[in-house]
Amino acid sequence: MLNFDLHIPTRIVFGKDTQSQIGALLKPYARKVLLHYGGGSIKRSGLYDAVTASLREAGLEFVELGGVVPNPRLSLVHEGIALCKKEGVDLILAVGGGSTIDSAKAISVGYYYAGDVWDLYEQRIPAEKNLPVATVLTIPAAGSESSDSSVITNEEKQMKLGYGDPHLRPVLSVVNPELFYSLPANQVANGVADMMSHIFERYFTNTTHTDLTDGLCEATLQTIMKNALLVHEDPRNYEAWCQVGFGGTIAHNDILGLGRAQDWACHAMEHELSAIYDVAHGAGLAVLTPAWMQYVYKTNVNMFVQFAVNVMGVQGSYRDADALVLEGIARLKEFFGKMGLPGSLAELGIDEANLERMAKKCTGVAYGREHTVGGLQKLNWQDVLAIYQLAK
Amino acid sequence: MLNFDLHIPTRIVFGKDTQSQIGALLKPYARKVLLHYGGGSIKRSGLYDAVTASLREAGLEFVELGGVVPNPRLSLVHEGIALCKKEGVDLILAVGGGSTIDSAKAISVGYYYAGDVWDLYEQRIPAEKNLPVATVLTIPAAGSESSDSSVITNEEKQMKLGYGDPHLRPVLSVVNPELFYSLPANQVANGVADMMSHIFERYFTNTTHTDLTDGLCEATLQTIMKNALLVHEDPRNYEAWCQVGFGGTIAHNDILGLGRAQDWACHAMEHELSAIYDVAHGAGLAVLTPAWMQYVYKTNVNMFVQFAVNVMGVQGSYRDADALVLEGIARLKEFFGKMGLPGSLAELGIDEANLERMAKKCTGVAYGREHTVGGLQKLNWQDVLAIYQLAK
Numbered sequence: 001m002l003n004f005d006l007h008i009p010t011r012i013v014f015g016k017d018t019q020s021q022i023g024a025l026l027k028p029y030a031r032k033v034l035l036h037y038g039g040g041s042i043k044r045s046g047l048y049d050a051v052t053a054s055l056r057e058a059g060l061e062f063v064e065l066g067g068v069v070p071n072p073r074l075s076l077v078h079e080g081i082a083l084c085k086k087e088g089v090d091l092i093l094a095v096g097g098g099s100t101i102d103s104a105k106a107i108s109v110g111y112y113y114a115g116d117v118w119d120l121y122e123q124r125i126p127a128e129k130n131l132p133v134a135t136v137l138t139i140p141a142a143g144s145e146s147s148d149s150s151v152i153t154n155e156e157k158q159m160k161l162g163y164g165d166p167h168l169r170p171v172l173s174v175v176n177p178e179l180f181y182s183l184p185a186n187q188v189a190n191g192v193a194d195m196m197s198h199i200f201e202r203y204f205t206n207t208t209h210t211d212l213t214d215g216l217c218e219a220t221l222q223t224i225m226k227n228a229l230l231v232h233e234d235p236r237n238y239e240a241w242c243q244v245g246f247g248g249t250i251a252h253n254d255i256l257g258l259g260r261a262q263d264w265a266c267h268a269m270e271h272e273l274s275a276i277y278d279v280a281h282g283a284g285l286a287v288l289t290p291a292w293m294q295y296v297y298k299t300n301v302n303m304f305v306q307f308a309v310n311v312m313g314v315q316g317s318y319r320d321a322d323a324l325v326l327e328g329i330a331r332l333k334e335f336f337g338k339m340g341l342p343g344s345l346a347e348l349g350i351d352e353a354n355l356e357r358m359a360k361k362c363t364g365v366a367y368g369r370e371h372t373v374g375g376l377q378k379l380n381w382q383d384v385l386a387i388y389q390l391a392k
Numbered sequence: 393m394l395n396f397d398l399h400i401p402t403r404i405v406f407g408k409d410t411q412s413q414i415g416a417l418l419k420p421y422a423r424k425v426l427l428h429y430g431g432g433s434i435k436r437s438g439l440y441d442a443v444t445a446s447l448r449e450a451g452l453e454f455v456e457l458g459g460v461v462p463n464p465r466l467s468l469v470h471e472g473i474a475l476c477k478k479e480g481v482d483l484i485l486a487v488g489g490g491s492t493i494d495s496a497k498a499i500s501v502g503y504y505y506a507g508d509v510w511d512l513y514e515q516r517i518p519a520e521k522n523l524p525v526a527t528v529l530t531i532p533a534a535g536s537e538s539s540d541s542s543v544i545t546n547e548e549k550q551m552k553l554g555y556g557d558p559h560l561r562p563v564l565s566v567v568n569p570e571l572f573y574s575l576p577a578n579q580v581a582n583g584v585a586d587m588m589s590h591i592f593e594r595y596f597t598n599t600t601h602t603d604l605t606d607g608l609c610e611a612t613l614q615t616i617m618k619n620a621l622l623v624h625e626d627p628r629n630y631e632a633w634c635q636v637g638f639g640g641t642i643a644h645n646d647i648l649g650l651g652r653a654q655d656w657a658c659h660a661m662e663h664e665l666s667a668i669y670d671v672a673h674g675a676g677l678a679v680l681t682p683a684w685m686q687y688v689y690k691t692n693v694n695m696f697v698q699f700a701v702n703v704m705g706v707q708g709s710y711r712d713a714d715a716l717v718l719e720g721i722a723r724l725k726e727f728f729g730k731m732g733l734p735g736s737l738a739e740l741g742i743d744e745a746n747l748e749r750m751a752k753k754c755t756g757v758a759y760g761r762e763h764t765v766g767g768l769q770k771l772n773w774q775d776v777l778a779i780y781q782l783a784k
Contacts, residue, residue: 001407001631001634001635001638002407003406003408003410004404004405004406004407005403005404005405005406006403006404006406007402007403007404008400009399009401010399011397011398011399012396012397012398012399013396013397014396014397014398014650014651015393015394015396015651016395018395208631209631209632209634209635211618211619211635212612212615212635212638212639214611215610215611215612215614215615216608216611216612218607218611219604219606219607219608219610219611220604220607220608223603223604226603227603239393239600239601242393242601242651243393243601243603243604246393246604246650246651247604250604250647255642255647258406258638259406259407259638
């Protein structure tokens, strides 16, 4: 196991009716709040009314910035930074899913950065200061409600980049699984694929002696898969939503990855799909992950046998490791299929036209600074292209 | 699952050589530190020199208070509070195990409390303020390095009481498993029993729909048992110590208990043993836990079948649930035996003389305010006496 440094200061208030406490909960942090959200769904659902009533009741002022879209845009982040400065905002409250939260995080660190906030993402400059961010989660998926990361799309450059910094952890997140009842089935499925991928990126490692985090990863993956099928069946199953919702938070707050070298190739490869085709992140991951597994598993076959047996419940002869692994991958694809997720790039509407371009962007070749992606097996652009090909 | 409110602001810096970073890590919090520790072991091991050198290097002043004993005493806490006030200390650094950390926590909340700090413990008064506490952990056991609780013994009253308050979470804990190499085998075993009990107290619940925390509890218990036997065999097995050490932290920082009604009968019953006989907490728990299981399992037999199968690896016919459960309990006792832990009160040197007195203290009967203990099954003094009798 590797040394680690863990610090998750985010407070999580979880359960029924918790959204109505948001004003009182924020009172110690703020006098004036930027209420940041996406489209009209929070207005239709009544959540907007509940949150604004709670803010008013607590005597908090607020200004609003809606309009966050999936794969959140840098241009709106710029707008948010300007608005916060103009209005003297001292906390950003994201009411939404990962896109809204990631947008809020970008505003929060951009607020204090002298240059363009995109520099932080592109050059991985450590943030020195930020406005605090709080969240009311409406989509369990990205784990952004307690993670230290944010992903923003620069629409001019067709680049989607992730950025990690301790300043990006929200101070407070409110998670009420009842708010997930009205999510469309495809959004549920995408969210599940995303949270599972957050675990896979940590689970698949060459680091040895990781019993505890192995077990925590496996338990969380199994819980998510079991309960995801239950909410897919009945979107008003509160108890199952609790497991999926809490699973999504745990999946990406880094406890499951402590002391392990991590992978993150699938996320890097998927960001290229989303940047050009604007596909849903989770759907892209569901297509790429099994292809990635198939391509890399021989690098550490025992790790993948463990996955097949402990996560996917495969039984059989350990003398035919390939068969165990391939059955594990097949069961994962089957699970994604049951959730209604796509099984190929073709189903995402992606043909061969940009595969090589994406592989070269993903590995920096397109920008003249070539690098590999992935921790378990280091992938160059030809490897990435081969994985895209496998996923056709 | 129940609603929950999670907030663990403790930063954990984990791994080799981390103790030498302590001065730099504390610099943002403190100018003058109370260095709090137990006997001479940290001086013999060189840890005292490493920590004080690191504090000096960072330009931090410090004063010292040694002398913490297992089942830490209220009298030393009083001394610590007076010393902190006299010296203008702004952070307490506990270098030791749970006793030292719990003593530091009591000093930290007592510092700002106008009355006797014992009031907080006895009357469960919420703390309003505290001096920050940091730790360098030398014994993985109590989980106090990131928990919100502290247990103090009032030697005059022969009372040992636990106290939980959010102010009791340390700001920072440094955990280097290499520091555990020199622990005596019985202290290792006691620590393992204590951390397992922290999980059992959360795991055994009547709350339903707790897949995720069930799985996290089971994975952590299995990891601890497997690796505890490895360090029992070879006290210098770093990798195994990492699993046990990290397991002990996770066991008691409350992630494993989120959204579950908890039990805590075994801890309450054990505190009575320690208060009168000054036995090691872990040894007392190893004796009482199987007896408690045997006494209560019929209240929720499926919960105990799950324990037997998922934690203890019992296989067999589910039509004979009692046999599965009893085999699970037998295997737990066998595990404790392999670790060299006692299997009966007699082995702890406890005869029948005080059993009824302890049962009546445990349930408040002795103080004229009768209450039950335990969440899974509410135990009155007669139940507690019966469990003590079973453990004879």
